[in-house]
Amino acid sequence: MITTNEFRTGTTVTIDGDAWQVIDFQHVKPGKGAAFVRVKMRNLCSGAVVERTFNPGERMPKAHIDRREMEYLYENEGMYVFMDLETFDQSELDKETLGNAMSFIKENNKIGVMVYQDKIIGVDLPNAVELVVAETDPGIRGDTATGGSKLATMDTGYVVKVPLFINVGDVLRIDTRTGDYIERA
Missing domain, CATH: 2.40.50.140 (Nucleic acid-binding proteins)
Structure with a gap:
């Protein structure tokens, strides 16, 4: 069992037979009235995201993932x-x-x-993966003063914005959380 006071980002609990993961939480102590815990949670079975409030110290079973x-x-x-x-x-x-x-x-x-x-x-997923550039426009020499970018299609079919100096065949590190280009590998 875990109490709502022990909630942290990533904590998993069981509510109504489903596993829920805490995305964000906030302990609220209003000037008048009782304190409460406001929680943004994702249902790991359906993917639904909801906001709920709990009384501090409320107990619920921990979900074992x-x-x-x-x-x-x-x-x-x-x-x-x-x-x-x-x-x-x-x-x-x-x-x-x-x-x-x-x-x-x-x-x-x-x-x-x-x-x-x-x-x-x-x-x-790991925080970053290495993918190979399958298709991109060639960079234009001398067009780097603005620090521009272009689109590149990776070997998985994913399309990402990359700097102009990236060429076909380059191996890039991509952040899986945001989907952004990090660096050349």
């Missing part, structure tokens, strides 16, 4: 096939479960998968 390492194998008719590296069981995930994660995952990549009550509820 298992993390397993799996390997992405291939895409089959809109379903993405992953293999558990310990048991070699294969699981299919749909685009709704994965969100925009497939923009950063290539075949044979090993990634962390979040499992709640034997059901895969999402993936844990």
